[in-house]
Amino acid sequence: MCGIFAYTGINQEAPSLVLGGLKNLEYRGYDSWGIAAIGKNGKLQVYKKTGKIGNSLIDNLGKSTLAIGHTRWATHGGVTVRNAHPHLDCTGSLGLIHNGIIENYDVLKKSLLKFGHRFNSETDTEVAVHLIEEYQKKLSFKEAVIKAFTEFQGLNAIIVMDSKTRLIAAAKNGSPLIIGKGRQENYLASDAHALLPYTRNIYFMEDSEAVFINDKKITGYSLIDKREKELHYTVLNWKSLKVDKGFYPHFMLKEIHDQLKMLEYIVNNQDEGIKKFSKLIETSFGTYMVGCGTAAYASLAGTYIFSKIAKFHVNFSVASEFAYLVDFLTEKSLVIALSQSGETIDLIDAVRKARNNGARIAALVNNLGSSLYRLADDKLLLNAGVEKAVVSTKAFTAKLAHLILIAYNLAGKLEEGKLIIRKSITEVRRILKNEYQVKIKNLAKNLTAKNHIYIIGRGVSYPIALETALKIKEASYIHAEGFAGGELKHGVIALVDKGTPCLAFLPEDETYPDTTSGVMEMKARGGYMIGIGSKNQKVFDEFLEVHDCGIATMIPNILVGQLLGYYLAVNKGLDPDKPRNLAKSVTVK
Ligand code: BG6
Numbered sequence: 001m002c003g004i005f006a007y008t009g010i011n012q013e014a015p016s017l018v019l020g021g022l023k024n025l026e027y028r029g030y031d032s033w034g035i036a037a038i039g040k041n042g043k044l045q046v047y048k049k050t051g052k053i054g055n056s057l058i059d060n061l062g063k064s065t066l067a068i069g070h071t072r073w074a075t076h077g078g079v080t081v082r083n084a085h086p087h088l089d090c091t092g093s094l095g096l097i098h099n100g101i102i103e104n105y106d107v108l109k110k111s112l113l114k115f116g117h118r119f120n121s122e123t124d125t126e127v128a129v130h131l132i133e134e135y136q137k138k139l140s141f142k143e144a145v146i147k148a149f150t151e152f153q154g155l156n157a158i159i160v161m162d163s164k165t166r167l168i169a170a171a172k173n174g175s176p177l178i179i180g181k182g183r184q185e186n187y188l189a190s191d192a193h194a195l196l197p198y199t200r201n202i203y204f205m206e207d208s209e210a211v212f213i214n215d216k217k218i219t220g221y222s223l224i225d226k227r228e229k230e231l232h233y234t235v236l237n238w239k240s241l242k243v244d245k246g247f248y249p250h251f252m253l254k255e256i257h258d259q260l261k262m263l264e265y266i267v268n269n270q271d272e273g274i275k276k277f278s279k280l281i282e283t284s285f286g287t288y289m290v291g292c293g294t295a296a297y298a299s300l301a302g303t304y305i306f307s308k309i310a311k312f313h314v315n316f317s318v319a320s321e322f323a324y325l326v327d328f329l330t331e332k333s334l335v336i337a338l339s340q341s342g343e344t345i346d347l348i349d350a351v352r353k354a355r356n357n358g359a360r361i362a363a364l365v366n367n368l369g370s371s372l373y374r375l376a377d378d379k380l381l382l383n384a385g386v387e388k389a390v391v392s393t394k395a396f397t398a399k400l401a402h403l404i405l406i407a408y409n410l411a412g413k414l415e416e417g418k419l420i421i422r423k424s425i426t427e428v429r430r431i432l433k434n435e436y437q438v439k440i441k442n443l444a445k446n447l448t449a450k451n452h453i454y455i456i457g458r459g460v461s462y463p464i465a466l467e468t469a470l471k472i473k474e475a476s477y478i479h480a481e482g483f484a485g486g487e488l489k490h491g492v493i494a495l496v497d498k499g500t501p502c503l504a505f506l507p508e509d510e511t512y513p514d515t516t517s518g519v520m521e522m523k524a525r526g527g528y529m530i531g532i533g534s535k536n537q538k539v540f541d542e543f544l545e546v547h548d549c550g551i552a553t554m555i556p557n558i559l560v561g562q563l564l565g566y567y568l569a570v571n572k573g574l575d576p577d578k579p580r581n582l583a584k585s586v587t588v589k
Contacts (some may be wrong), residue, residue, distance in 0.1 A: 001341020342370025
């Protein structure tokens, strides 16, 4: 997944404008970036660099009114300047950027090599620009783009600029692409939020569509009907999502602190959506919660919450696996898709397959206007606010709070649910205080040099153990593994040795005695035991007290896990906002 942005218009500073657009898309990939523009001499100029954009400027491309730009998350070919986008054809008159994977690139490349094309990179993407070049030998630029794009297999979005016609063409199938219409200037971007600083006149491209753009005109084209089509624009009244860190050193820490206000907002303002979703679950014949990464663990937590609070069975699946599990779905089934970005392709793909089997789709999502938001029959916005750090924090607790309130409403006890969320808010406020943070910082100091950390939890604490391990892995690159406390003695305990750090979540619920036994078994093998719970015990080498808030104790418990992950990253001098090899939303398979 990558971020792509393009501009054509009257602004002579198109390269800088595109650089600004890329900065708003860097959450989609940040291992390298590049921009191409048509210089005064009518020739394509390209500038590419590995690493994050940071405070880079782009004055070496000179003045231009057309430019395209890309920020990369490598899929094919290492992180090098050669593999960074844009890629040019042999003549140097076509420049192309891409988001997705051209699954049949190797077959296409073989035939292009036979036609004498010279390749400069190891990417699948470069095949696209050479194929268009090949077809342009007999066809117009438009026809060549259309013919080439329809030969790509997989989920893709491309933008290609032709220095001869000064046209920008784009085509989409699967990966998101949005058009921004201005006065005598037009834009393209991977997400609508990146266009808001420039225009609110937006068109969300559909799959199997192409567009041809210059500063005066945007022509839509259906790759299915094989003819031009009219595009219907929407004027977005969304709040600009420009956020800054304020006095926080990282977005991750700012977003951890945002949870206080966010939880207060959810408990006081989301009743309508909560009631709608509990009705949907009540009337469905089989409910499935699906998500990826952090959203998958929130979905797993949902199965425990609905069983415990509403005596309702809700199924869970990791979205990337759910695509292989949809055959039993019917039109009475309800699939609740959980996502921060609403753009995660594994989830979108699974949801599409579920819908094809007749299931109703409900989205618990944070991103207004995202592909999932537009795809779903029913939507409930998380209202967690913008989450910039790749390591997700507040979007997770927002999902937990909504699932808890929906379950309590299903049980006809919404006010009781609000009460325990308010109790968890008090506990969150206490943990965010300096004196408590010092304890977590000390724990992080003791664990920074460790290579392995194990985390156990039973019942509702099992998904919290998994999410804590994920935060530690994503932010600090330390190998951390969360597992169900009961599975300890069935294998994992073999990993525990003298001094091995083991965290255990021990809230005041039915899991307390059994988790304590697990702690004793790890201690007996030399484990360095860290307890997170309501009651300290002699067996613990370190203990962090979290007061009981009923099933909502999950929220302050994961707050401790988030802060531990954060301070481990800081101790190791890492950037938790943009960890290596990750991105905020994954739009490739
Ligand atoms: C990954 C992010 O790319 O996608 C994770 O790094 C996230 O933090 C996962 O949990 C799922 O993303 P989303 O946007 O669908 O919740």
